[in-house]
Amino acid sequence: MPHQADIRQVLWQLAFQFKANSKRAIRDYDLPLNGMHVRLLQMIARQPACTAQRIAASTGRDKAQITRVIKELEAMDLVTRSPNPEDRRSQLLALSKTGQGLMTRIQEAEDEVRKTLLRGIPKKEVDAFIATGNRMLDNLREES
Amino acid sequence: MPHQADIRQVLWQLAFQFKANSKRAIRDYDLPLNGMHVRLLQMIARQPACTAQRIAASTGRDKAQITRVIKELEAMDLVTRSPNPEDRRSQLLALSKTGQGLMTRIQEAEDEVRKTLLRGIPKKEVDAFIATGNRMLDNLREES
DNA sequence: ATTTATGGTTGATATTGTCTACTAATTGCC
C-alpha cells in the first residue's frame, strides 16, 4: 500500500486501522465489548465524578448514543450510576469492581496496539505529532 | 475542551471531527451523498482504470461494502462500470459526466475543511505530521 | 411564577462495518 500524501487519507486510514487493530486486540483478550464500550469505560475511569453530559461534550458524540452505551455498560455491571448531589437531573458514573478489573486488561490490550503503532518512532516525533494533531483539533472545533 | 496527551484520543478525535466537518460541508453544498459515497468518488476520480478490488485493498474496507456503495453511485448516475478487457471478472470504474461535475463541488467543500484544519500550521509541520502518520500506518499494517 | 435552558431518556432511522456464502473467471500446476 502506497504512502498517502493527502492529509485526508492519512487521517482516515489512521483512524480506521487503529480502530481495526484495537478491535482485534480486545477480541483476542476475549472481552465482550465493542469500541464504544471500551472508549466510555476509559473516559469514566479517567474522570472522577463523570457525568454522561461530560462524556458527550468531550467526545463530540450525540448524548443519545452515550446514554445507550452507558445503559449497556450498567447492564453488564461494569459501571454504576449514582445520583449527583449537585444536580438532581444528572448522575455520577463510576466503574464497578468488575469494571475496574476489566480496565486493567483493556489497558494491556490497547497498550500493545499503541506499542505497535509507535514502534521505531522517536518520542520527540510522537510528541510533535500529538502537538500538531491538537492544533488541528483546535482549528476544527473553533469552526463549529 | 482540553488538549489530549494520549495518541489514541488524538486519533479518535481527529478522525471524528474531520468526518463531522466534512459531512457538514458536503451537506451545505446540498450534495445528496454520504461519507462513503464521497470517499469512493474521490478514489475513482484519482485512479485511472480503477476496480472495486483496488479500492477495497487501498482503503482496507470490506469488498462487500465497496460493492454496495458503488451500486448506489451507479444508480445515481455518478459512476460508470465497463468490462475490464484484461480480466473478465472485474469492471473498470470511472466517473460519469455528472460525477465529474459533482467532484468539482466536492473538492471545493473538502478543501475548505482542509484549509480550516491546517489554518496557521506551517507546511513543514504538516509534512512532518503526514510523514509520521504514514510511519504509524506502516506499523499497523505490518501487523496484520 | 413563568419562561427558558439543561441532563438525560427513548424511538426511529441512516450510515458504516463485518462475516459468510456464492458465482464466474483466472491462475498455477501437473
Next chain:
DNA sequence: GGCAATTAGTAGACAATATCAACCATAAAT
C-alpha cells in the same frame, strides 16, 4: 488439456455507530 486453488465481485444478514426529534424532570433566569 484438465483440475485445484485464488481472485473479483455480489448478496444477505447482522452488529456497531451516528443522527435527529420528541419528551420528562430539574435547574436557572428574569
